[in-house]
Amino acid sequence: FLGAGGGNDIQWCFSQVKGAVDDDVAEADIISTVEFNHSGELLATGDKGGRVVIFQQEQENKTQSHSRGEYNVYSTFQSHEPEFDYLKSLEIEEKINKIRWLPQKNAAQFLLSTNDKTIKLWKISERDKRPEGYNLKEEDGRYRDPTTVTTLRVPVFRPMDLMVEASPRRIFANAHTYHINSISINSDYETYLSADDLRINLWHLEITDRSFNIVDIKPANMEELTEVITAAEFHPNSCNTFVYSSSKGTIRLCDMRASALCDRHSKLFEEPEDPSNRSFFSEIISSISDVKFSHSGRYMMTRDYLSVKIWDLNMENRPVETYQVHEYLRSKLCSLYENDCIFDKFECCWNGSDIVMTGSYNNFFRMFDRNTKRDITLEASRENNKPRTVLKPRKVCASGKRKKDEISVDSLDFNKKILHTAWHPKENIIAVATTNNLYIFQDKMN
């Protein structure tokens, strides 16, 4: 449960921060995705420079029971490179849009990473021993002169310093005309989907030379284009079910058993709009930037510009809960449109099925407890650097008299956006990405 005080409340404390301190942020260092693996032992980040950095949680130190293991760098590699499509005069960014982990099947770890056009399957494996004592080769690999070999020996494995290697095992290319916004691994662990603005494709993890198109919303005449796909995800348990969200604020649930091309949805989730409230901004702020199923699969959460909505899969006509992330921005939409912030794509994440988290501006992030209906605003800042000190809740003053410790809307820094957050699958550990830094917060253990 959330909030300050009370026996069961989570008390968030600063744990670690990764990244450079300097204010001058190189574009390549902008973090574009954050994702824990299924056990929570590994935490991956992707950035605008096409690089992936993976952190590993330390084994818990039995004597230091007051904190869970720290995350240290485990592996880092260049996932995607910038490309130029000369035929279409199109620059292809190397920015990593999404990372999704596969569940672990053997000693190695696998993840999918994608930029706008190409998805790659990466294998991350450890090497902690190496063969020594070859008869025909020196230790540095040079071949020995066979005439100098007078005795034979059996090569043995000797321990070496741990080396973590990342290698691309599959490259899934040339299937998307438009820009990929989502990838989602199916619960069958054999297939996955990739979604761009107008189409969704289904892939088999072993097969790179073909994929099946399962959703196509491209109109015959592009002048008739009214909405695009903004996010897509497979249901966590039903391998035939997936959802995709749109720029118009709708979510469609599709069943792959119904037909090969799922252009006809099985369910359409949409909240009716009050026509008298409609404005120029209505459609823009209703655009869904992220959709995530709860771990049980009974609910799904959507994030639009100002709110987070929880939907019950059994009820299509309205969300069961709506949480305001930063309602005070509604009276700032004009300037947010002028500085393009209104198009910022915030993500959201679950803790099981009870608490949801999402980011905001000024390096603030928000959590909503579905059970207690309490919410909290916290800040990712190097000023709160003391481990085991509980983070102080923040409050934004919309108008009128600003109380002490509150911050007024006009003082908010709109360049400090928290778009990407992740929650450890099993513990109360969260990863929060500011523009170029990664913060890790933990529940204060008593």
Next chain:
Amino acid sequence: QDTQEKETVTPERAEEAKLKAKYPNLGQKPGGSDFLMKRLQKGQKYFDSGDYNMAKAKMKNKQLPSAGPDKNLVTGDHIPTPQDLPQRKSSLVTSKLAG
């Protein structure tokens, strides 16, 4: 009977009025095709290898006209060259998160 109701303007409508005051020619279709087409065209640069090679062949030894002050504006005789495209080099530097 004609009842005159005082309409309270919602914050959103007030913001819309502000925007329309600044930009009177703002599109009739709010949030419609314009935004979406712009989104779909992300990454579009204007370099035509055909034009470039033809221009090179024509000019032979002469210098190709270089880009004006605004490299994004390509008009008239100016043929975009690969040099006009912003250099997209891959990151050779390790991420600072790993530092």
